[in-house]
Amino acid sequence: MSDPIVAVEHLTLAYPGDRGRPAVSVLTDVSLNMARGGALTLVGPSGSGKSTLLRCLNRLEEPTAGTVRFDGRDVRSLDPRELRRRAALVMQTPVLFEGTVRDNLWLRPAGTPGDFSEARLSEVLIEVGLEPLFLDRDAATLSGGEKQRVTIARALLRDPQALLLDEPTSALDPPNAALVVETISRAREARRLSIVAVTHQPELVRHLGGSLLFLVRGRVEAYERLDGGASAIGDARLQAFLAGESPRAVPAKP
Amino acid sequence: MSGASSVIDLSLGQLGLALLLVGVVVLVSLRQGLGLERDLLVGSVRTIVQLYLVGLILAAVFSAARWYLVVLVVAVMTAVATQAAVSRLAKPIPGGHQIAALALTVSTAVTLAYVIGVVVRVRPWYEPQYVIPIAGMILGNAMTSAALAGDRLQGDLRSRAPEVETMLALGFSGREAVQPLVRAALRAAMIPTVNGMMTVGVVQLPGMMTGQILAGSSPLVAIGYQIMVMFMLAAGTAMASLLFVRLAAGRYLTAAHQLRRYLL
Incomplete structure (x- = not known):
């Protein structure tokens, strides 16, 4: 890949042990890269380090060793605040702050570039499938699916190059999950966004395409491209996942 | 007297x-x-x-009546208060001991110096009859407020970590991201002092005033001291909890604006 948006090389992450106990290894020697406008899905059992890996990409986590490059630059050479604007994170449980939807969309550090005009806010709300009338709604009164779409709108307003999605649909019921999947796919096409997602939802993976990375206990166990369709997938566990089986139930390689 | x-x-x-x-x-x-x-x-x-x-x-x-003995007694009191302030925390804050020692020493020294040197104008400044009980009152309250603030901050960091990380992911600095939690912790720490100011004398006679009255002082002399004490405690507790919470919050953040979740 000549010009990847995200490139991870030999990333290892361990947390220091609590009170003299040995360090806790979370990720070991993970490498991956993703083309500009591409998609990558991280799958694996709970506790396999998927979310931690995702959070290394916008430097919410600090690797112990290895490098993460975003748009050609080592993330350690970027201002983390600027990096996080360009690689916007959407979390599993949407966090909206006190106030209206407008207050939440406006929420940004002083000096954040971009258009935060009323017209633009409405435009982005429409992009995520919500009426502009929502601007005046109290954020606390929204449904889970609406909240998640507002957090996606909040991310899109900053014109990111990449969206990092941490199980964006797992806290939602199926109809709302489907709406969020649709929202993400549409935004991706319209904006040529690069997407890295942690998900248990095969539906989202099928929409995104790209590559699939299977993590078990912090190590890459399989890493395959989806271009040829599900049938071209060689790894049985990835096939099972795409067929709708929960990856939690899939045993790790002995 | x-x-x-x-x-x-x-x-x-x-x-x-x-x-x-x-x-x-x-x-x-x-x-x-x-x-x-x-x-x-x-x-x-x-x-x-x-x-x-x-x-x-x-x-x-x-x-x-030697100044170094008075300083020594106050130093020992500060050390004990420091230990008590951090020992109540659910999980130790990394470097919590140094933070508490710094917060209690600075808040007590500044408040004590002002009260002894500027307000009461004790001569000589180390007169133990004044310095030791006043330092004790400041320390006791500073210790409680620092412990309350630390406890609240820790609890909030644990329960509100997604909020903090949402702020960080939106490009806010670590300091900005924890500011709402710092504010909540400071309020929690200050409430007992503020409530005390609201009800002092009406609900209960404070220990110092009671002591002075028992010792034969006129109630009017006693209230003079008590009023000063209330103001002094407000300043001491605010300073101690502010320093403690600011420094403690810093321990949970990195220079790269990350929340050190593994510490929570």
């Missing part, structure tokens, strides 16, 4: 009579199966021993 001669000196026999009050509590504990007898006994013995020891030390310091 003018009326000091009117104080009734309590004899050992009289203290023995006071101990009968604890005896009643022991009986109640036995009857009701509270299981507190042992603690009550140990507590009574500790009360007697600790206070006698402190009394002996203070009597020696008072009669020697």
Whole structure:
């Protein structure tokens, strides 16, 4: 890949042990890269380090060793605040702050570039499938699916190059999950966004395409491209996942 | 003090009579199966021993009236208060001991210097009769407020981590991201002091004022001191909890604006 948006090389992450106990290894020697406008899905059992890996990409986590490059630059050479604007994170449980939807969309550090005009806010709300009338709604009164779409709108307003999605649909019921999947796919096409997602939802993976990375206990166990369709997938566990089986139930390689 | 001669000196026999009050509590504990007898006994013995020891030390310091002895006593009090402030935390804050020592030392030193040097104008400045009890009051309250603030901050960091990380992911600095939690912790720490200012004298007579009145001071002299004490405690607790919470919040953040979740 000549010009990847995200490139991870030999990333290892361990947390220091609590009170003299040995360090806790979370990720070991993970490498991956993703083309500009591409998609990558991280799958694996709970506790396999998927979310931690995702959070290394916008430097919410600090690797112990290895490098993460975003748009050609080592993330350690970027201002983390600027990096996080360009690689916007959407979390599993949407966090909206006190106030209206407008207050939440406006929420940004002083000096954040971009258009935060009323017209633009409405435009982005429409992009995520919500009426502009929502601007005046109290954020606390929204449904889970609406909240998640507002957090996606909040991310899109900053014109990111990449969206990092941490199980964006797992806290939602199926109809709302489907709406969020649709929202993400549409935004991706319209904006040529690069997407890295942690998900248990095969539906989202099928929409995104790209590559699939299977993590078990912090190590890459399989890493395959989806271009040829599900049938071209060689790894049985990835096939099972795409067929709708929960990856939690899939045993790790002995 | 003018009326000091009117104080009734309590004899050992009289203290023995006071101990009968604890005896009643022991009986109640036995009857009701509270299981507190042992603690009550140990507590009574500790009360007697600790206070006698402190009394002996203070009597020696008072009669020697040397500035370095006064400073030493205040330093020991600060060390004990530091230990007490951090020992109540659910999970140790990394470097919590140094943070608490710094917060308590600075807040006590600044408040004490102002009260002794500017407000009361004690001569000489190290007059133990003033410095030690006033330092004790500031430290005691500073310790409680720092512990309350630290406890609240820790609890909030744990329960509100997604909020903090959402702020960080939106490009806010670490300091900006924890600011709402710092504010909540400071409010929690300050509430007892502010409530105290609201109800002082009406709900209860504060210990210092009671002591002065018992010692024969006119209630009007006593309230003068009490008013100063309330203001002094407001300043001391605010400074201690602000320093403690700011420094403690910093320990949970990195220079790259990350929340060190593994510490929570």
